[in-house]
Amino acid sequence: MAERSKLYQRVAREIERSIHTGHYTPGTRLPAERDLAERFGVSRPTIREAMIALEIREFVEVRHGSGVFVTAQLPAAKPDGELDVGAFELIEARLMFEGEAAALAATVMNDGELNRIRLLLERMEALDPASPEELALDRQFHLAIAEGTQSSLVAQAIEHLWDLRERSPLCRRMFEQARLSGITPRPDEHRRIYDALAQRNSDQARAAMRSHLTRVSEDLLAVTELEMIEKAKREIGDKRRRITGARSGAA
DSSP states (O other): OOOOOOHHHHHHHHHHHHHHTTSSOTTOBOOOHHHHHHHHTOOHHHHHHHHHHHHHTTSEEEETTTEEEEOSSOOOOOOGGGTOOOHHHHHHHHHHHHHHHHHHHHHHOOHHHHHHHHHHHHHHHHSOTTSHHHHHHHHHHHHHHHHTTTOHHHHHHHHHHHHHHHHOHHHHHHHHHHHHTTOOOOHHHHHHHHHHHHTTOHHHHHHHHHHHHHHHHHHHHHHTSHHHHHHHHHHHHHHHHHHHHHHHHHO
16 A cells, blocks of 8 residues: 655645645745645644755745745655654654654663663753753654663664654755754753653653654744744855855865
């Protein structure tokens, strides 16, 4: 059976079809996010994922303070599979898997596994939240909890979700926007997860993990407002210009 299309892909495909048929011509401003959400019967996060997908494919461009416009030069069509999973869909899956994994780990993990999580947390707390090592430690912290369930299948499933985050261009784009906007892993939230694990309290471990991931989703929702997307693009452009200027000066 063919894989069911993801919501954001279906929305992006419909808008792309409207562009190709001339309903939205080059230079046309797309309807507001709220109007698109009502038209397609989906949530605003789904519309944002669709807009970012279309931007990655170069079918639309975001103009600061103006909205989303069809690009003047339309690209060739690209398959949906190139974009894979979106960040909101990924977090929904992590909420289900990692919340229950934390609850299970609280009751079955051994002292050595708990100590490993503590050491990872202490390293996170000692670092600048924006450092690349902090992001790597974030992954290790979550995977260590998954391994603490004593279930190789649970650990593999959660590791797969983290791999998807790193492989999907759409997901990478959204988390990069979050990072550029100052959103980074929060050691205090990880501390609450660890404390619940150390107390062997499965209910608190589940609640702490779900609260943490819900906050991640809310931060992404805020940062993917269209103006924030444009802000992130400008910052990336400024960084590239600084690097180019530095290289030119060194030549």
